[in-house]
Amino acid sequence: MTTPQLPQRSTDGTVGKALEILDQVAEFGRPVRFAELLANSPHPKATLYRLLQTLTNQGMLRFDEQSQAYAPGLRLVRLAHAAWRQSSLAPLARPHLDALSETVGETIHLAQLDQGQVLYVDKRNAQTPIEMFSQAGKIGPGYCTGVGKAMIAHLDADGREDAIRRQAYLRHTPQTLSTEAEFRIELEAIRAEGVAFDREEHEPGIICIAAPILSANGRVMGAVSITSSLQRRSLESLDTLRPLLLKTANDISESAESWQFPT
Amino acid sequence: MTTPQLPQRSTDGTVGKALEILDQVAEFGRPVRFAELLANSPHPKATLYRLLQTLTNQGMLRFDEQSQAYAPGLRLVRLAHAAWRQSSLAPLARPHLDALSETVGETIHLAQLDQGQVLYVDKRNAQTPIEMFSQAGKIGPGYCTGVGKAMIAHLDADGREDAIRRQAYLRHTPQTLSTEAEFRIELEAIRAEGVAFDREEHEPGIICIAAPILSANGRVMGAVSITSSLQRRSLESLDTLRPLLLKTANDISESAESWQFPT
C-alpha cells in the first residue's frame, strides 16, 4: 500500500509531477544535483530519475556534464517568448509605459499575478539605468510590493482568500506587514483608496505607488507602479503622480478591451 | 491495436506528448481553438482534451474565455527567466556585447542553437535597450542567418547532419540558399573562413557577419553577429569588423570557461 492518507498536493497526473519538478529546479536558481532534488522530493529515487531524464531530453531541462547538475533548459526561453507576447499585458501596455516613463522619469514596473505571486512582465528604468538583470519573468512577493498589494486587494473574494493564503509573510524590512491580519487590513485600505503604496516594505529606502489594471467587468489583469527611493522623493511626492498613474492603468485597460484576436 | 507502423515521432511518455502540444500552441502565435489543434494532432479528441486541461490548470497554458482559445501561459515566463539566467550565454556575455555595441554602433545579436533553429538570447541595438522576451526567445532559421550558419558549420559531424536535416530551405529572398547541397558547400566555406556572412539571405538589404562561440574543447556554445544594412555598409566594410567580432566571441568563450558554479 502506498501513501494512504497524506494531504498530498493535488497534482494532475504524470504531467503535473513533471512540471512540479521543473519548478523545483527553477527555484534553486543554480544548477542542482540529483541528490539535492531527491532530498526535497516526495518521489522515490527511480521516479524522480526518470522524470528528470524525460524533461532533459525534451529540452525543458539541461544537464550540465561538468557540474553534474540540472538547470532549466533553453526550450523554456523559446516558449516564453510566445507566452509573453500572447498572455502578458506587456505588448499592449508598451506605448502607455513609454509615455509614463517619459513623463515621470522614475522606474516603472508592469506586473501580473501568477499563483499568488507577483510576476514582472515589463519595466522601464529611471534615466540613470542602474541596469539590474532584465526584469521580465522575475517574481516577487505579493504581500509586500506595491503591485502585489494593488492586485490582491482588487481580486474577488475567492481569489483574494486564495492569494492571502499563499503568502509567506517574511519580514524583509522593519516596515514589512508580516502577519495575515495586518495584511487584510492593508488590503481593505487599498481597496478604499484605489492605489497601493509600498512604504519600504520590501527594500529599505525604496518606496512606490501602484495601481491595479482592471478589465471592464472588474477583473484584475495586472498592475503598474512607479518606484523611487526616499533619497529622491517622499511618499507625498509620489502621491502627486497618482492621477498620471491611474490614467496609465486605465489606458492599458482600454487598450486591452478593444483588442480583437486576428483570425 | 493502435497506430501500428507509422514513423511516429519518438515522444517520451505522456509528458512528451504534453510538451509537444505546448509547442504546437506556441507555434500558432495566437490563441488557438480546440478544433484547430485537433486538426493538426495525432491524438484522439479525448486525449488532446485532457492534456489541454492539465496544461491549462498547471498554468502552462491559458484558456481565454472570451475567444474560447488556448495560449501559452505566464508560468512559462517565470520558468524562462530562470532558464535564461542559468542556461543561456546572455548573462556572461553581457559586458562583452556592451563593449562591442559601443565600439561598432551596429545591431548585435547573441544566439544559441535550439533543435536546429536559431534562438536569440540577447540583442543590442542603437535605440532600445533590452526588453527581455520581446527579443530574447525569438527564433529564426538556421540555414539563412549569419549566426545560424556560423553555429551549424562548427558543430561536430553528427550534430551538423542533424541540423542540416532539420532546415526548411524556404526561399526568403533571391539570395537565400535554398537547397541542402548549396547549404553544405556554404558550411564548408564558413568552416574554412572562421566567420559566416549573411548576404541578404534572410531579408533584402540586410547583411551581417557572424562568429561562432566555441568552448575550449571545440564545442559550439553560440554565436555573435553584427548586423547592418546595405544602405549603411558593404560586406567589405563589415569584414573590417572581423577582428573585433572574433575577439568578442573569444572573450565570451573565456568568460564561460572560467565560470564556476556557486555551492
Add this chain to the structure above:
DNA sequence: AAAGATGTTTCATTATTTGGAACCAAGCCA
C-alpha cells in the same frame, strides 16, 4: 425541427508509471 458543428464526459481496455530493491561506481576511512 432537424442537421451540423464543436466541446465534454464515460468507461472498459491497455499501456505506462511506479517504487522497492538490487546493482554499479566512486570516494573515503581506518
Add this chain to the structure above:
DNA sequence: TGGCTTGGTTCCAAATAATGAAACATCTTT
C-alpha cells in the same frame, strides 16, 4: 588493502493512470 558510505542507474512485477470509441451535451445553421 578492504570494507563502508554516498550518489547514481537499472530491473521488473504490481498498481495506476492514460487511452480512445462512442455517447452525450450545446450551440449554430438551415
